[in-house]
Amino acid sequence: MIELIIFYVFAAVLLFSATMVITARNPVHAALFLVLTFFNSAALWLMAEAEFLGIALVLVYVGAVMVLFLFVVMMLDINVAPLREGFARYLPLGILVGVVMVAEMALVVGAEQLDVGLTLTGGGAADTGESNTRLIGSVLYTVYVYPFEIASLVLLVAIIAAIMLTLRRRPGTKHQDISQQVRVRKADRLRMVDLPSERRE
Amino acid sequence: MNFQMPDFSLALPELWVATMACVILVVDLFARGRESAPAFYLTQLTLLVGIWLAIDAQWGRDAVTFSGSYVADNLAVVLKVAMMGLGLLAFAYSRDYLRQRDLLKGEFYVLGLLGILGMMVMASAHSMLTMYLGLELLSLCQYALVAFNRDSRMGSEAAMKYFVLGALSSGLLLYGLSMVYGVTGSLDLGVIREAAAGVGAQNIMLAFGLTFVVVGVAFKFGAVPFHMWIPDVYQGAPTAVTLYIGTAPKVAAVALFMRLIGEGLAGLQEHWELMLVILAVGSLAVGNIFALVQTNMKRLLAYSTISHVGFLLLGFIAGTPEGYTAALFYAVSYSLMAAGAFGMVILLSRRGFEAEEVEDMKGLNDRHSGFAFIMLILMFSMTGVPGTVGFYAKWLVLKAVIDVDMVWLAVVAVIFAVIGAFYYLRVLKMVYFDRVEGGEALQAPAGLRVVLAGNGLAVLILGIFPDSLIAACAAAFGS
Numbered sequence: 001m002i003e004l005i006i007f008y009v010f011a012a013v014l015l016f017s018a019t020m021v022i023t024a025r026n027p028v029h030a031a032l033f034l035v036l037t038f039f040n041s042a043a044l045w046l047m048a049e050a051e052f053l054g055i056a057l058v059l060v061y062v063g064a065v066m067v068l069f070l071f072v073v074m075m076l077d078i079n080v081a082p083l084r085e086g087f088a089r090y091l092p093l094g095i096l097v098g099v100v101m102v103a104e105m106a107l108v109v110g111a112e113q114l115d116v117g118l119t120l121t122g123g124g125a126a127d128t129g130e131s132n133t134r135l136i137g138s139v140l141y142t143v144y145v146y147p148f149e150i151a152s153l154v155l156l157v158a159i160i161a162a163i164m165l166t167l168r169r170r171p172g173t174k175h176q177d178i179s180q181q182v183r184v185r186k187a188d189r190l191r192m193v194d195l196p197s198e199r200r201e
Numbered sequence: 202m203n204f205q206m207p208d209f210s211l212a213l214p215e216l217w218v219a220t221m222a223c224v225i226l227v228v229d230l231f232a233r234g235r236e237s238a239p240a241f242y243l244t245q246l247t248l249l250v251g252i253w254l255a256i257d258a259q260w261g262r263d264a265v266t267f268s269g270s271y272v273a274d275n276l277a278v279v280l281k282v283a284m285m286g287l288g289l290l291a292f293a294y295s296r297d298y299l300r301q302r303d304l305l306k307g308e309f310y311v312l313g314l315l316g317i318l319g320m321m322v323m324a325s326a327h328s329m330l331t332m333y334l335g336l337e338l339l340s341l342c343q344y345a346l347v348a349f350n351r352d353s354r355m356g357s358e359a360a361m362k363y364f365v366l367g368a369l370s371s372g373l374l375l376y377g378l379s380m381v382y383g384v385t386g387s388l389d390l391g392v393i394r395e396a397a398a399g400v401g402a403q404n405i406m407l408a409f410g411l412t413f414v415v416v417g418v419a420f421k422f423g424a425v426p427f428h429m430w431i432p433d434v435y436q437g438a439p440t441a442v443t444l445y446i447g448t449a450p451k452v453a454a455v456a457l458f459m460r461l462i463g464e465g466l467a468g469l470q471e472h473w474e475l476m477l478v479i480l481a482v483g484s485l486a487v488g489n490i491f492a493l494v495q496t497n498m499k500r501l502l503a504y505s506t507i508s509h510v511g512f513l514l515l516g517f518i519a520g521t522p523e524g525y526t527a528a529l530f531y532a533v534s535y536s537l538m539a540a541g542a543f544g545m546v547i548l549l550s551r552r553g554f555e556a557e558e559v560e561d562m563k564g565l566n567d568r569h570s571g572f573a574f575i576m577l578i579l580m581f582s583m584t585g586v587p588g589t590v591g592f593y594a595k596w597l598v599l600k601a602v603i604d605v606d607m608v609w610l611a612v613v614a615v616i617f618a619v620i621g622a623f624y625y626l627r628v629l630k631m632v633y634f635d636r637v638e639g640g641e642a643l644q645a646p647a648g649l650r651v652v653l654a655g656n657g658l659a660v661l662i663l664g665i666f667p668d669s670l671i672a673a674c675a676a677a678f679g680s
Contacts, residue, residue, distance in 0.1 A: 146270040
């Protein structure tokens with residue numbers, strides 16, 4: 001009973017904040033509502049005993065992706081008014097797409113169990129009574145060590161490519177030369193000027 | 202939890218290349234000068250040692266390790282040796298090109314090497330997860346390399362198109378893989394093979410997943426109707442990068458097909474056979490007909506790639522060990538020809554001038570008759586004239602198709618090959634019979650000339666003595 005109440009509270013906040021993401025006028029507000037959405041869906045996942053996914057959602061999406069989003073929103077100062085133009089014009093198409101999606105989802109959810117010809121084997125966390133964080137940890141560096149290492153190389157490539165494409169020396173840009181700053185001597189920066197003292201009349 | 206310690210010695214080639222890529226990244230940082238000479242020589246050394254390691258550690262083995270993620274067999278060895286050999290060639294061609302355009306940076310070698318590592322991972326993949334990760338490793342390197350020349354608008358545009366379309370195709374492939382996983386309940390391709398055979402070809406979910414997998418693979422090959430990216434990317438990328446993209450990744454696409462469909466979903470052959478027939482006929486038609494009207498050499502070679510992919514797919518359609526052998530042989534020999542053809546574009550270019558137009562080939566015979574002869578060999582080989590390796594490539598796939606009683610397909614392929622001969626011969630006409638005023642002597646550096654001459658001779662020699670390469674390809678499929 002208590003679980004049901006908690007579920008409905010989180011689900012209600014989730015739906016409310018998700019609606020606010022697309023209706024808020026201020027993009028910063030929209031981004032913050034997205035954070036709230038992530039938190040609530042993480043809570044729902046925790047209730048579904050998928051605590052690893054819940055924590056990962058908060059750590060990755062809230063901690064990293066959304067912070068980056070906020071940076072971009074604040075730094076670029078996008079004027080959202082032109083983006084909202086033509087809302088009424090695209091509304092019929094949007095409604096059509098929305099209706100099709102709802103209908104398809106209703107068909108999938110309402111259909112009898114899809115016949116895949118095989119029953120899936122292997123139990124989840126509920127069967128063994130172990131937490132799924134522990135289960136993931138026990139296979140990530142053993143059974144899946146090879147894909148895991150390749151994934152790390154994929155990230156390395158992403159880092160190299162991003163730096164290669166953005167870092168370039170352009171003439172005229174101002175940047176610090178630390179070694180020059182350290183090696184500087186008094187004579188380079190300080191110039192003694194003799195000024196004749198003013199005479200009082 | 203029963204976990205077996207993986208046999209690291211089996212995966213030595215991958216471990217070696219991965220380690221060396223990191224070493225080169227650091228060495229280049231501290232190396233003096235802007236020529237990146239240490240990075241270049243270390244890269245070539247890495248690939249040479251990698252070839253030796255692949256043969257030494259894996260030839261004649263048939264072992265699965267890393268809990269079913271990694272397989273070492275003859276097919277993996279042949280694929281890896283071809284990939285690393287073609288990478289060696291691509292790097293050798295690209296050095297002078299990049300130097301002339303002030304693009305010579307160590308990152309080129311690091312990204313190129315990691316891309317080759319991605320291909321090697323694909324060649325040895327024994328699980329859908331590893332296959333996908335290898336593919337992504339390769340693709341990410343390719344996207345970055347296409348955008349390598351930051352000041353080129355065409356390069357950035359090509360990279361953007363490639364990135365978006367590549368991501369889309371990876372998504373389609375992943376969707377198909379998830380369906381296959383849903384039906385078979387395993388990522389392990391060996392288990393999938395048995396499970397797929399068990400549920401039979403009539404399972405609708407499996408056929409559904411297979412369709413998306415085929416689409417993803419066709420995208421990576423550049424088979425019609427998933428070929429849209431090829432001409433733009435080939436034209437927009439720096440020629441050295443086009444050379445890289447146009448050669449070894451074709452062998453990687455063969456690995457992708459063989460591991461996922463040829464081996465994993467062999468039980469569904471009646472389904473994918475028909476899909477491949479459509480892809481192959483479409484590629485042959487579009488590739489050869491559109492190439493007729495191209496005036497840009499790189500675009501012409503791009504459409505020629507599409508038509509060659511059509512031929513390559515014929516080998517898969519046969520679905521026999523002989524057919525797979527023919528397809529692998531085709532991929533390797535085509536990559537060798539394509540490397541030479543793009544190398545010729547590099548040879549004729551110089552600082553501030555890209556010999557991209559077909560017109561730029563005019564009067565090559567007057568400028569240097571030796572390289573005109575190399576061009577003759579390359580174009581004859583692409584046409585499929587006897588005496589060159591391209592003839593045996595075409596002959597093997599056609600033989601494989603005729604052996605499974607699909608004579609009409611062979612006839613269609615030959616008709617389109619004849620149409621395709623026109624544009625190859627048009628290039629040769631320009632090389633030999635068109636005069637151009639003030640044709641100056643070639644300026645290319647000696648190293649580039651040696652590599653290109655060697656490449657052209659290899660096409661000729663393999664065309665006269667193809668037996669060893671055919672035998673190696675046949676050994677990959679255990680016959």
